[in-house]
Amino acid sequence: MLAVVGGLFIFEVIALAYGEQPAAVLGDLWAGTWGTGYGIGQVLFKTTPLIFTGLSVGVAFRAGLFNIGAEGQAVLGALAVGVVGSSLPESTPAVVAVPLCIGAGFAAGAAWGVVPGMLKARFGAHEVITTIMLNFVAMAISSWLVVTWLVVPETLHTRAIIEPARIWRLEAFIPGFRGSPANAAFVLGLLVAAAMSWVLFRTRVGYDLRALGLAPAAAEYGGVLVKRMTVLAMGLAGGLAGLVGTNFVLGYKYYHEEGFSAGVGFLGIAVALLGRSHPVGIVLAAMLFGTLSQGGLAINALVPKETMEILQAVIILVVAAAAGISSRRRLQA
C-alpha cells in the first residue's frame, strides 16, 4: 500500500514535470485500463504472464530459493509450446492438442529450472547467479534454434501452431473485450494459482517445501530430503514460468517469436514480492503490474510510457525496503 502511494507520488512529480495535470494523467490511466472493456482485456492479457512468473518466483521463495531464471524458463517454455503446437498433425483434436502444448511448456520450463536446482544441490552453486547465467543461455538457445531451424523465412518467428491447439479468446464470451488479446490462458493462470495454493498449504510436499524455506536445518532434521526438495522446487518454479507461453503462443500470436517475453521474468520477482509469495497475493500483484504496463500505453500521449518503468522500479524498491524494515522489527521483538 505504502509502495503504491510512494509510486503515485513519484508519478505525480513526473507528470508535473511534463506540465500535465496529474489528475488528467491518472484519468487517462484509468480510462485506458479499467475504464473500458477493451482496456480490461488488455490488462488481463498483460497480467497473465505475470501470474505465471510470479507464481514461479513465489514457489521458489517459499522454499528459500531465489529464482531469477523465470525469464529463461519462460522463453524455453514458449519455444516448446510453439514447436509442439506446430508439429502436431492438423487433425489432432483440441482435447489432446491443448493439454499437450501446455504440458510441453511446463516440461521445458521445468527442465530449465531443474538445472540450477541440481547445481545448487550437488555443488552448492548459488541459484541467483546460475539462474542469471542460464537466462542468457536459454535466450541464446532459443535464438539459435529459431534462426537456424524453425524460422519462417522473412520473419523472426516459428511456424504457426495448428488450429485445434489455439485456445479461446475471452472476447468470444465477453463481448466487451472485443479486440483485446485476453484469452483462456488467464483462466489457466487462475486455476494454476488455486492449484499452487492447494499444493503449498494442503499437501505434504507443500509443507516440506515451506519448511525448507522457513527453517532449513529444522526441515532436514524433520526428514525433508533437502537436496531433492531443492531440485523439485526449482523444477516446479521453472515449469510454472514455462506456462507463460500459453498466453502468447496458444492464445494470441499462435507462434513463438524472438524476444516476446521482455522482462516478464524480472517483473515476476516484483509480483511475488508484492504478493508475499501467496498465490492470491500474486494474482492481485500481477494485476497491478499488468495495469501499470497497459497504463503506460494509455498515458503515452501526455507522459512517456517509460514513466511506468520508473514507477514499477520505485514500487519494487519501496516493497523491498518495507520488507527489510519489518524483518528487523521481528528481529528485535
Next chain:
Amino acid sequence: MINCDLPVQALRISVPYVLAALGGVVSERSGVINIGLEGMMLLGAFGTVVGTLMTGSPLAGLGFGLLAGLLLAAVHATATGVFRADHIVSGLAINLLAAGATRVLLKRLYHSSSNSPRIEGITSLVTGHGLLALLAHPLVWVTVGLVAGVWWLLNRTVLGLRLSSVGEHPEAAAAAGLRVLRLRAIGVMMSGMLAGMSGAWLAFDQHQFTDGMSGGRGYIALAAMIFGKWRPVPAAAACILFGSAEAIQMALQGGSAGIPVQLVQTLPYVLTLVALAGAIGRARPPAAVGRPYP
C-alpha cells in the same frame, strides 16, 4: 571505424567489463551484492553523454558519468543498508529504474527514443585505430591503474581490510568498532563510480548514447567477478578472456566457421556455470555477502 585487428577488438570489448567487474568486486567484498551494475553502467553512459553535450568537455562528461553511477549506488546502498532491502531485489529495481529513467530523459532532452546526438569521446594520444592508438588511450591506462589500485586497496590498505571484514563477518567487524553500514556504503559507492566509468567508456566508444546500450554487460562483469573468485586481478583476467572470446566470435562472423554465433555468445555464462560447479576449485563468495546488517 570497424577494425579487424583481433587484439584491439578484444581489448576494446574488455575495458568496460574490467571496470564493472572491479565495481562488483569492491561491492561484494564489502558484503553487498550488486546486480545493479548493469543499471549503473547504463545511467553512467547516459550521464557521460549529457555531461559532454552540456559542457563540451569529455572530461567533464566522464565526471557526470561517475556521478550518475554514484547516484544509483547511493540508492542501492540506502535501500540495502538503512532499509535492509534484499540486495538482489534492490539491484534489479535499480536496473529497471535506470532503463526507465534513461528512456524518459532521452525523449525529454533529445526527443528521441533510440539515441542521443553524437559526442566526441576522450581521444587517444595517438591518432588512428590500431593497437598503438588503443594502448595510448588514457582510459585504458586508467583502467589498468584501477585494477592495480583495487588490488592495493583490498590487500594493502586499512580501508580495504575493513571493507573485507564487514563483508566476511559484520558482527565481528562491528564489535571491533567499525561502522558496518558506512563501510558497506563506501564499497557500493565505489562500485557505482566504477560502473559509471564503464558506461562512460561505452558512450565514448560509440560516440553517443543508445537505448539499452549496456546490453547485459553488467551481468557479464558479474560473471567475470565470480569467475575471478571475487578478486580484482583474476576478475580482470576473466574479463579479458570473455572479451577475447567475443572478439573471436565477431571475427568469425565475418568468415564462417560453422559455429553458431548465438552459442559462442553464451561462452562467458557457460564458463561461469562450470566455475560455479567447482571445476576450477571452489568459488567462495564473501561469507556475509547479501546478508543485511544489523
